[in-house]
Amino acid sequence: MLQAYNCDRQPPGKKTQVMPAEKQLYRPDYVLEHFVHYSAVTALSEKNTSEYTKEGFRWKRRAFPDPRQRFGNELTEGLMVHTKAVAKQDTSGWQRMCSIKNMYKPIRKQGLCRLGVPWPKDPELAALNATGGGKGMAYNCYVNEKVETFFVPRLQEQLAERLRFFDVK
Numbered sequence: 001m002l003q004a005y006n007c008d009r010q011p012p013g014k015k016t017q018v019m020p021a022e023k024q025l026y027r028p029d030y031v032l033e034h035f036v037h038y039s040a041v042t043a044l045s046e047k048n049t050s051e052y053t054k055e056g057f058r059w060k061r062r063a064f065p066d067p068r069q070r071f072g073n074e075l076t077e078g079l080m081v082h083t084k085a086v087a088k089q090d091t092s093g094w095q096r097m098c099s100i101k102n103m104y105k106p107i108r109k110q111g112l113c114r115l116g117v118p119w120p121k122d123p124e125l126a127a128l129n130a131t132g133g134g135k136g137m138a139y140n141c142y143v144n145e146k147v148e149t150f151f152v153p154r155l156q157e158q159l160a161e162r163l164r165f166f167d168v169k
Contacts (some may be wrong), residue, residue, distance in 0.1 A: 003152055005083045007116030007141035042066055065156035075146060090114040099136045116141040 033041040042051070044066055049059045057067050072078050074154060085157050091114070098113035119139040126139065 001083045002081060002147060002155060005081050006143055006147045008144065009141055011142045012144040012146070013073055015074075036113050042068075044068060046103050069166065074144065079146065079151075081144075081147065086114075098137045098140075100136055100141075113138065113140060119144045121145075 026042065030043050031040045032043065032046060044055065046059075047055065052059050094113065094115050098115055098117055117137040117139050118141050
C-alpha cells in the first residue's frame, strides 16, 4: 500500500495549492474534532466573532481555511501517504480515461483518470508525455523518492524480521 499510493498530484516538498481532502497534521491539543475528508474543528474555528477577532484575525463569513494552517514541507517536516479503497468505477475503463489520446477531451464524455501514472525522473522521458511517452498513458502524479529510498526499505526490513509469524513457505 505504501508504494501503491506513493503518487501525489503535486511534486514532493512544499505544496503550492490546496486540494480537496488535503492531508492535515495538527498538534493534538489544537484539534477538538476531526471529520473524515472535512476540515478539522480546531480551537480557533470554535470561537465566535468577537473571540476570533480578539485572537488577531479578521472575521469572514466562513472562518476557513484556518489562518494558522500552512503547508508543511514533505521532504523535511512530515509526510502522510493517503491510502484508500479503490471503487470499481475508479478503475473501470482506466485504459481509455488515462490514455494520452483522450487526455484533452471533455471530462463529461471521457471520464476522469483516477489511477496514478507517475512522471518519470528523467526529464527527456517526461517531455514525451505530449506524444504518449508513458506507454500511451498521460503522466499525472509524482513519486516521493524519500518513500521509495528510505521508508520502503525500512518497512521491508521490519516485515522480513516478522515473517516467521506468518505461515509462509
